[in-house]
Amino acid sequence: MFHQLDVADPSSAACLADFIKHKFGKLDILINNAGILGVTYQFDDDSDLDKQLEGKNANVTMEWWVQQTFFSGDELKEELNDVDKLSEERLDELAELFVDDFKNGELESRGWPAKGNGFVAYKASKVLLHAYTRVLARKHVPSLRVNCVHPGYVKTEMTRGTGDLTVEEGAAGPVTVALSPPGGATGVFFFRTEPASFV
Structure with a gap:
């Protein structure tokens, strides 16, 4: 069953919530999937993305993902890891x-991912989302479980078809975590189906 949602429009979110309440009574599982970068790139044969993706496959490690994604500044890392604050x-x-x-060209000096490393806004948004996961998990214990799942290196348009995992294999992580028994993990970052560190 399909229902349109514009996540940037609060009235659209309210409309969906109302639809779910009247049609089903409640929502059991929500998987929020960030499936696009939100930017358009014109790639050439020597693009940064090509270099980053060259030789990557389903054996991409969590360590590689962390190096590509997270912050260099210790102060910022510490703040984002301190869920109590x-x-x-x-x-x-x-x-x-x-x-x-x-805007001011101060990313590296503050510890954000460096602009020259590619997709800096995407990377920052992921780290902030991981932190938000832990805030929501803490706020809603025990009524809700809130987790993040990195599906792995999936063959999609976003990876320009270079992934080694099929869409179905990529879906295994989110589905496994979503269907885990009551009382399971909350506020956890999973790499595929295994818990991993946030930063």
């Missing part, structure tokens, strides 16, 4: 700080 308001402030630092 994190709040939704602070994450909003950090997102705004990222935009300001991006």
Whole structure:
């Protein structure tokens, strides 16, 4: 069953929530999938993405993903790892700080992913989402379980078809975590089906 949702429009989100409530009574599982980069690139044979993806396959390690994705600044890492002090308001402030630092050319000095490493906004958004996962998990224990899942290196348009996992294999992680028994993990980052460190 299909229902349109514009995640940037609060009235659209309210409409979907109302639909679910009246049609099903409640929502059991929600998988929020970030399936696009939100930018358009014109690639050539010597693009940064080609270099990053060259030789990568289903054996891409969590360590490689962390090196590609996360921050270099110890202070920022420590703050994002301290779930007891994190709040939704602070994450909003950090997102705004990222935009300001991006505009002012101060990414590296603050510990954000370096602009020259490619897809810097995408990387920052992922790290902030991982932190938000832990904030939501803490806030909603025990009524909800909230987790992040990295599906692995999946063959999609986003990876320009270079992944070694099929879409079905990539879906295994999110589905496994979503269908885990009551009382299972919450506030955890999974690499495919295995718990992994956030930063």
